[in-house]
Amino acid sequence: MPWEGCMETDNVSTAATMEFLLLGFSELLHLRVLLFLIFLIVHLVTLAGNIMIFMAVVTEPSRSPMLFFLCQLSAIELCYTLVIAPKALLSLAAVDGSKISFLGCAAQMHLFVFLGGAECFLLAAMSYDRYVAVCQPLRYAALMSEGLCLRLALTCGLGALAVALGLTVAVFRLPFCHSRRINHFFCDVPAVLHLACTQSYAPELPLLAACVLLLLLPFLLILASYICIAAALLRITSPVGRGKAFSTCVSHLAITLLHYGCATFIYIRPKTSYSPARDKVVSLVYTNVTPLMYPLIYSLRNKEIRGMLRKMLTRKKVAQVN
Numbered sequence: 188m189p190w191e192g193c194m195e196t197d198n199v200s201t202a203a204t205m206e207f208l209l210l211g212f213s214e215l216l217h218l219r220v221l222l223f224l225i226f227l228i229v230h231l232v233t234l235a236g237n238i239m240i241f242m243a244v245v246t247e248p249s250r251s252p253m254l255f256f257l258c259q260l261s262a263i264e265l266c267y268t269l270v271i272a273p274k275a276l277l278s279l280a281a282v283d284g285s286k287i288s289f290l291g292c293a294a295q296m297h298l299f300v301f302l303g304g305a306e307c308f309l310l311a312a313m314s315y316d317r318y319v320a321v322c323q324p325l326r327y328a329a330l331m332s333e334g335l336c337l338r339l340a341l342t343c344g345l346g347a348l349a350v351a352l353g354l355t356v357a358v359f360r361l362p363f364c365h366s367r368r369i370n371h372f373f374c375d376v377p378a379v380l381h382l383a384c385t386q387s388y389a390p391e392l393p394l395l396a397a398c399v400l401l402l403l404l405p406f407l408l409i410l411a412s413y414i415c416i417a418a419a420l421l422r423i424t425s426p427v428g429r430g431k432a433f434s435t436c437v438s439h440l441a442i443t444l445l446h447y448g449c450a451t452f453i454y455i456r457p458k459t460s461y462s463p464a465r466d467k468v469v470s471l472v473y474t475n476v477t478p479l480m481y482p483l484i485y486s487l488r489n490k491e492i493r494g495m496l497r498k499m500l501t502r503k504k505v506a507q508v509n
Contacts, residue, residue, distance in 0.1 A: 205289040205363070207379075211278030211372040212467070223279040229475050230272040236482030237261040237268075243495040252331040253320075256313045257485060257492070259340050260306065260442075264478045267302045270295060271474045275372040289359070292374040297355040300376065303450065304347030304401035310443050311405035312339040314412035317436045322419045350400050357393035361385065370463035375470060377453065378463070398454050402447065409443055438484050445480060449473035 212222055244250060244258040274295065278285040287295070319330050358376060361383040371378035376394055416436060423429040452469055485492050 206286050206367065207289070207292050207374070208368045209274065209278045209285050209287055209372060209374075210368055210370050211275065211281075211285065213278075219279055223276060226272065226276055226279065226475065229479055230268060230276070233268050233272075233475070233479045233482075234265065236479065237264045240482050240485065240492065241265065243492065243498075247495050247498075252316050252336050253313065254492075254495075255333075255336050256309060256316060256340070259309055259343075260313075260481065263302050263306050263309065264481055266298070267306070267474070268478050270298045270302065271373050275474075278372050287374065292369075292379065293355055293359045296358065296374045296376060296379065297351050299373065300354055300397065300401070301347050301351035304350055304397075305343050306446060307401050307405040307450075308343035308346055309340070310439070310446065311408040311412075312343060313439050314409040314443070315339075317439055318412040318415055320435060321416045321432050347401065350397050354393050354397040358383075371467055371470070373470075373474070375453075375466070377466060381463075394454065402450055402455065406447060413440070441484050442481055445477050449477060 212219070215222065238261075241258055241261040244254050244261070247254070250258070274285065274287065316331055319327050323330065354376070358379055361380075362385070363382050364384045367382065369378050369382065380391065380394065413436070416432075420429050420432055423432060449469055449472055453466060453473065
């Protein structure tokens with residue numbers, strides 16, 4: 188654990204003078220150009236896909252609750268990609284990595300945790316929407332009102348914001364060693380904690396609390412919703428009816444498994460098992476491939492989304508012709 192040469196400075200002077208060095212993929216210099224091009228293409232495609240879904244839903248005059256939540260999800264993924272991808276591309280462009288200030292690193296971590304946590308809460312809200320749609324279809328319109336959807340979205344954002352702020356403050360109040368080289372392509376929590384000058388497990392407690400609030404709690408809510416959905420599906424005697432009911436949950440279930448699979452692997456584990464190379468690969472999937480998969484999954488599985496995208500493209504073509 189890197190505790191030698193610990194810096195004991197107050198927060199003000201640290202924030203004013205300290206810088207971190209994001210090493211990125213500096214050990215793969217021979218693949219730097221190829222990785223840069225791949226990252227750039229994935230980044231642009233992810234932005235295009237999420238912008239298309241966001242615009243298609245926003246321009247639709249009447250939106251179902253699931254489309255409302257999907258619009259929020261696309262907005263989160265847009266911000267999520269913009270927080271991580273530019274600095275990752277810069278670290279690939281620079282041979283020796285890219286520098287980031289103390290405050291810049293704290294801001295990036297805060298936004299990353301906030302957006303990831305908001306997505307976890309939003310997935311829980313979407314699972315409740317699927318529970319109501321499958322288990323109480325006759326009361327769906329009354330239960331999933333526009334007011335409730337707005338309150339759920341606001342609660343997701345404010346809850347994630349509070350937890351992210353608490354975690355970021357706890358991490359950046361720690362004393363850091365003179366070695367300020369972050370072996371990552373962004374200021375991820377485990378990578379920054381690895382630089383803390385401490386031999387105790389106390390710095391991991393805020394991360395553990397954040398994992399309980401942002402990962403475990405929404406996951407339990409999602410699990411409870413799908414247990415109720417599974418019980419309702421077993422009561423449906425018609426295979427066709429059961430298949431139709433289940434198909435409404437497939438997209439959400441796929442996104443939930445992608446999101447929680449990567450997040451659990453990275454954050455729910457002791458600090459001693461930290462592996463920079465392995466974490467960078469998983470984070471690469473988590474921050475680049477997963478946001479790219481979301482619009483693909485929903486556009487391929489959801490007929491409503493496909494219809495709105497066709498209408499939006501048709502309106503664009505008509506406007507160009509006129």
